[in-house]
Amino acid sequence: MKxxxxxxxxxxxxxxxxxRRCGFPGCRPYAAAIVEGRAEINQCPPGGEKGVRKLAELLGVSPxxxxAAHGISNPEEVALINEQLCIGCTLCIQACPVDAIVGAAKQMHTVIAAECTGCELCVAPCPVDCxxxxxxxxQPPVTWDKSLGxxxxxxxxxxxxxxxxxARSRYQFRSERLEREKQECQERLAQKAEVMALGNGSSAAVNLKKATVQAALERARTAYAQTSKKNNNAEPSTGISFPNS
Incomplete structure (x- = not known):
């Protein structure tokens, strides 16, 4: 719990x-790795030195x-799509961890700048480099505070x-949505397999019935043929006896 x-x-x-520059699939997995001793507090370039100091203070360790192996801290950035070059492949939509890109297949995509975290995960998958x-x-809000002077x-x-x-909320919502869609897909596949199995069972039953009927017909034909042959080979009898001369 602690x-x-x-x-x-x-x-x-x-x-x-x-x-994911920290080497983990998200911020919370990185946080868990820090607690478990699998990662250091200085692996988050977007958080910069300020973030390292806050983590050090929280954990009671030295900053x-x-x-630099995980990258350097840059000014805040957002993704921008050249909409004239976009081919609507949806790869960037699939890559965005916070659903900050909207669009549809073979349609123009665009970035919701206010929701973009600047992760850059959408850049590499783009096949046309747009x-x-x-x-x-x-712009950071700036106000004069009399109490602070x-x-x-x-x-x-x-x-x-x-x-x-x-961003955390959007990331969690997307993760839950993807998991839900995965489960629904698995359920649909399971239902389809069940229907196919039932269909195959029904076909097998029908085939068995056809084979049984066919076998019965063959036996009847064979018996009829044997009876006919026996009757044809038997000599006719009149029931009248003639005296010897």
């Missing part, structure tokens, strides 16, 4: 880009430099947290 709570606390710090990453146009930088934190919470 480990689950700690995983949730670590996951709450991670930026929820679901980019460490961001591991997806590029551009700097996100998300300066700018209220806490609003930026609130924006980032709200975006991360929304």
């Amino acid at each position: 480990e689950n709570l700690l995983v949730a606390e670590i996951d709450a710090i991670l930026p929820q880009t679901q980019c 460490m430099p961001l591991n 997806i590029h990453m551009v700097q996100a146009n998300r 300066g700018l209220n930088t806490g609003l930026e934190y609130e924006r980032e947290k709200a975006a991360a919470d929304r």
Whole structure:
């Protein structure tokens, strides 16, 4: 139970880009790996040095430099699709971990910029190279706070947290949807196999009946032929005896 709570606390710090640069399939699996000692706290480029410091503070360990083997921390970016080049293959839709790309097969696709986490997972699958990453146009809210005697930088934190919470929800919703669709597909296949098995059983029963009837007919024909042959070979008898001369 304590480990689950700690995983949730670590996951709450991670930026929820679901980019897999950490070496795990998502932010929560990475959080679980940290708790289990299978990963370090410096494997999340989107979280940057700030994220490393927050994780270190939570876990009571010393901060460490961001591991460059997992990438470097860049300004926030979002995906942009060149809609004139898009062929509607849907590969980017399938790759997006938060369902931030909309479109249909053989139809133009577009990115919902407000929901894009900048994971870049849609870039590589594109067969026509029509997806590029551009700097996100998300201006941090800036207000003057009299109580602080300066700018209220806490609003930026609130924006980032709200975006991360929304991305987490979308990721979980997509994961649940894919699992549900997988189960429904398996159920349909099982039902189809059952129907086919019943159909094959019915066909076998029909074939058995036909074979039984055919065998009976063959026996009847054989018996009739034998009877006819016996009658034809027998000499006729009048029942009258003639005296010897």
